[in-house]
Every structure is written in structure tokens, then in C-alpha cells.
Amino acid sequence: MNALTQLYENVAVALTDDPMLLLATAVATFDPLWNASDEDDFDGDVEPVERALQVTRSAFPDIYAEAIGQMQAGSSESELDRLLCQGISAKGIPLDDFDYIGWGIPLLALGIDLEDPALYSVYTDLFPILALFDIRPPAGNASYVDVPNWVYPVGRALANYLTHQADKRLEQVGWALAWLFSCSGNTLIDFDDNALAEIPPLTWSTDDVAFAIEVIEEADDMMRDVQAGMERLRTLPEWKTELERNIGYLKREWTKKGKLDEHALQLDWTGIGSCTDGNAIADSQFLQLRGDAA
Amino acid sequence: MTVNLTGLDELRACLASILPLELKGMELLRGQPHRIGAIAPVPRSQVVEAVTEIVAYTERCGAAARSLATLAPIPVLTALVMEFGV
Numbered sequence: 518m519n520a521l522t523q524l525y526e527n528v529a530v531a532l533t534d535d536p537m538l539l540l541a542t543a544v545a546t547f548d549p550l551w552n553a554s555d556e557d558d559f560d561g562d563v564e565p566v567e568r569a570l571q572v573t574r575s576a577f578p579d580i581y582a583e584a585i586g587q588m589q590a591g592s593s594e595s596e597l598d599r600l601l602c603q604g605i606s607a608k609g610i611p612l613d614d615f616d617y618i619g620w621g622i623p624l625l626a627l628g629i630d631l632e633d634p635a636l637y638s639v640y641t642d643l644f645p646i647l648a649l650f651d652i653r654p655p656a657g658n659a660s661y662v663d664v665p666n667w668v669y670p671v672g673r674a675l676a677n678y679l680t681h682q683a684d685k686r687l688e689q690v691g692w693a694l695a696w697l698f699s700c701s702g703n704t705l706i707d708f709d710d711n712a713l714a715e716i717p718p719l720t721w722s723t724d725d726v727a728f729a730i731e732v733i734e735e736a737d738d739m740m741r742d743v744q745a746g747m748e749r750l751r752t753l754p755e756w757k758t759e760l761e762r763n764i765g766y767l768k769r770e771w772t773k774k775g776k777l778d779e780h781a782l783q784l785d786w787t788g789i790g791s792c793t794d795g796n797a798i799a800d801s802q803f804l805q806l807r808g809d810a811a
Numbered sequence: 812m813t814v815n816l817t818g819l820d821e822l823r824a825c826l827a828s829i830l831p832l833e834l835k836g837m838e839l840l841r842g843q844p845h846r847i848g849a850i851a852p853v854p855r856s857q858v859v860e861a862v863t864e865i866v867a868y869t870e871r872c873g874a875a876a877r878s879l880a881t882l883a884p885i886p887v888l889t890a891l892v893m894e895f896g897v
Contacts (some may be wrong), residue, residue: 543865544836547865589858
């Protein structure tokens with residue numbers, strides 16, 4: 518042991534001999550971010566991984582403890598990144614990287630804007646359904662898509678009616694329409710990226726984290742129903758026929774009265790046949806049906 | 812626990828009677844002083860336990876400091892401050 522390492526050893530021993538220094542050293546060693554600034558002070562200058570550690574320290578202390586343990590064990594930065602991302606994702610907030618973590622809880626907007634021309638290059642499979650509402654893909658370099666006045670009131674009335682039906686098949690089609698016309702009641706389903714960027718992000722406070730997890734879980738559940746409902750409309754002609762007929766009826770009502778009395782709506786969907794057990798067709802069965810159709 | 816303190820001596824005695832803090836992290840460091848600033852082979856579970864305990868401790872300290880910083884002023888009615896003529 519040379520003089521330098523001996524000196525280091527002496528300092529280390531001295532730090533553990535004095536109770537006050539030992540406590541300070543323990544805090545610095547095992548909670549290096551004990552004095553980190555509050556998230557309200559975040560100005561973008563903090564390294565993403567450090568910000569992620571700050572976030573986990575306040576929102577998910579168990580992940581923070583794991584991360585510090587991993588740092589103490591000499592893990593690489595990429596391993597630490599993976600631990601933090603996977604840990605936060607496992608809590609119910611999907612996270613691929615820390616790029617925006619400092620600005621609040623990153624949320625993924627799942628909604629669409631029917632007037633946005635960009636939508637129609639992504640969701641080409643929606644064309645047959647949108648055609649039932651007289652909505653056509655934009656031609657050339659159109660800056661917006663013309664959505665007739667009656668479409669939103671009729672689409673939302675249909676969505677509201679169907680999502681309250683006991684037949685899960687109808688309910689799933691209702692959620693598909695609720696997504697299409699941004700009226701599900703869930704922000705992530707109803708807002709597209711632009712709309713979501715307009716509202717203040719949720720903070721990493723306990724209450725906001727719990728709320729975000731609830732919203733994300735609900736949106737995931739809804740999107741499963743949206744996909745099942747869309748598949749049903751796309752692949753089963755009798756469903757499309759019934760939807761078209763009901764759209765026509767509601768469109769006439771709206772044109773005649775200028776509004777729709779949603780509470781008094783009674784729509785006929787008998788053309789789809791009955792569901793013997795009254796329950797949903799399980800997604801896996803339905804996907805199998807798609808496979809058969811293909 | 813409610814303690815009625817009537818004087819400085821009692822406050823001093825009260826603080827002096829508090830047992831020294833012993834945290835898991837302190838125990839780990841005491842057992843392996845070379846751990847300070849270096850990598851040491853300690854089971855991850857022990858480190859996680861130490862971190863969890865110290866985070867809770869620093870949070871308690873922070874809360875106490877915030878409470879002290881916002882204590883309401885206490886009027887000292889009987890003190891004589893001759894410099895100000897009262």
C-alpha cells in the first residue's frame with residue numbers, strides 16, 4: 518500500500534469513526550440525490566438519467582433503491598437506463614427513453630383528428646368505415662379534410678348508444694366509433710398528439726402518477742375494444758350494413774330536427790344476429806376468424 | 812408524544828436524550844470502510860434496504876426542516892431589550 522492509498526484508507530476509516538460524518542457519508546453514498554431540486558425547478562439542463570433517478574426517488578422509491586444498488590455494483594449506464602425504463606414501465610407508465618421525462622409524465626395520444634389529412638395516409642383501413650359517413654380521403658395536397666356537419670353528432674350519438682348496450686359486440690363497435698369521433702371520455706383516446714400537447718403535462722406527484730396509470734390502463738382496455746369493434750365492422754358485412762342503415766336514419770333525424778335526442782334513441786341492430794351467450798367474442802377467437810377470412 | 816418544555820435546559824436535556832441514529836447504510840459503511848467511494852461486493856438486497864431506509868430518513872429530515880422553516884413567530888412579552896428601550 519503506497520502513501521496515497523494509505524491516506525485514502527485513513528480518511529475512509531476516519532469517516533466511519535465519527536457518527537456525524539458516518540451519517541453524512543451514508544446519506545451521500547446511498548441517497549446521492551437527497552438534495553436534488555424539486556421537479557418544478559426542472560429546466561432541461563439535467564441529464565436525462567439523473568432526472569429519471571430524481572423521478573423514481575420521489576415517485577417509485579423501490580426502483581430508485583434498485584438503481585442505486587445497481588450503480589453501487591458498477592453497472593453500466595445502459596444497464597441503468599434499462600432498469601429505470603423497465604421499472605417505470607412495469608408500474609404502468611410505458612417508457613422507452615428518458616428524453617421527455619423531466620417535463621412530466623410522458624403520455625401517448627391514441628386519438629385521431631378526422632380533419633387532419635395526415636391521418637388518411639396512416640389509417641387506410643378506415644376508408645370503408647369513413648365512407649359510410651361521407652368522409653373521403655383528401656385529394657392531392659389538401660390542407661384539411663371536409664367533414665360534413667352531421668357526422669360528429671351522428672357518430673357520437675351512435676357511439677354513446679352502442680357503448681351502453683349489454684351485448685359486448687355492440688359495445689365494442691361503440692368504442693370503435695367513440696375513438697373515431699373522439700368521445701370516449703378518456704383523454705388519451707380522444708386527443709391526438711397536437712391536442713395533448715396543448716394541455717399541461719401531469720407531474721410525477723403521487724396523485725398524478727396514480728391518475729396517469731388509471732388513464733393509461735383504461736385507454737389500453739378501450740383500445741382493445743376499439744380494435745375488436747373495427748375488425749368486426751371491416752370483416753363482417755352484416756355489421757357494416759346495419760351501421761350504414763343506422764347512420765342513414767340518424768342523419769335524416771339530425772337534418773330534420775337539427776339535433777338528436779340521444780336519451781330517446783332506439784336503434785335497430787337485429788341484422789347482426791344474436792349473440793347466444795350475450796358476451797363478447799373473445800379477441801383471440803375473433804382474430805382467429807380474421808385468419809380464416811384471410 | 813407531547814412534551815411540555817419550560818426552559819432551555821429542559822430542551823437541551825430532551826435533545827441529549829435522543830438515542831444515536833443507526834441506519835443500515837451506516838452499518839454497511841462501518842463494516843466496510845473501503846466501500847466509501849468504491850465498489851464493494853455487498854448483496855444487492857442489503858444495498859436496496861439501506862437506500863430505502865436512508866431515503867425515508869432524508870425525507871423525514873426534509874419535512875422537519877420545512878416545518879421548522881414555517882414555524883409561527885412566538886411573541887416574547889416578558890423579555891427586556893434595553894437597547895430598544897423596552
